[in-house]
Amino acid sequence: MDEFESLSHSKWECKYHVVFIPKCRRRTLYKQLRPHLGEIFHKLAARKECRIEEGHVMPDHVHMLISIPPKHAVSQVVGFIKGKSAIHLARVYGERKQNFIGQHFWARGYFVSTVGRDEETIREYIRNQEKEDERLEQMKLWS
Numbered sequence: 001m002d003e004f005e006s007l008s009h010s011k012w013e014c015k016y017h018v019v020f021i022p023k024c025r026r027r028t029l030y031k032q033l034r035p036h037l038g039e040i041f042h043k044l045a046a047r048k049e050c051r052i053e054e055g056h057v058m059p060d061h062v063h064m065l066i067s068i069p070p071k072h073a074v075s076q077v078v079g080f081i082k083g084k085s086a087i088h089l090a091r092v093y094g095e096r097k098q099n100f101i102g103q104h105f106w107a108r109g110y111f112v113s114t115v116g117r118d119e120e121t122i123r124e125y126i127r128n129q130e131k132e133d134e135r136l137e138q139m140k141l142w143s
Contacts, residue, residue, distance in 0.1 A: 020110040021061040
């Protein structure tokens with residue numbers, strides 16, 4: 001995207017490469033839920049006036065290139081997406097007997113990096129990460 005976004009008193013382009021993982025004991029469940037996560041993430045990002053520009057749900061982690069307005073802290077948006085997606089997954093796919101506030105599906109923390117002028121490089125990396133992992137696994141078989 002070559003255009004800048006606008007708020008009432010500012011023009012901005014704030015994009016971040018974000019990576020986070022599910023808690024170790026939930027990886028089996030996570031693999032079953034992967035197909036549903038993309039739509040959930042997009043809806044949650046839109047609720048915070050953010051946009052997921054690129055994303056890929058890997059077998060054991062999530063990569064996303066997200067555009068966040070400067071009026072929101074990155075930690076606030078990532079925390080919101082992780083928290084609300086965990087509650088949604090627990091309600092829709094988990095047992096309904098529990099109170100789901102405070103459920104922890106994702107591991108604590110995340111990786112974040114500003115994108116700057118390397119946006120196309122980051123987009124390519126996110127798109128091809130799974131293929132590259134598979135290629136490296138194949139190379140290990142012959143070692």
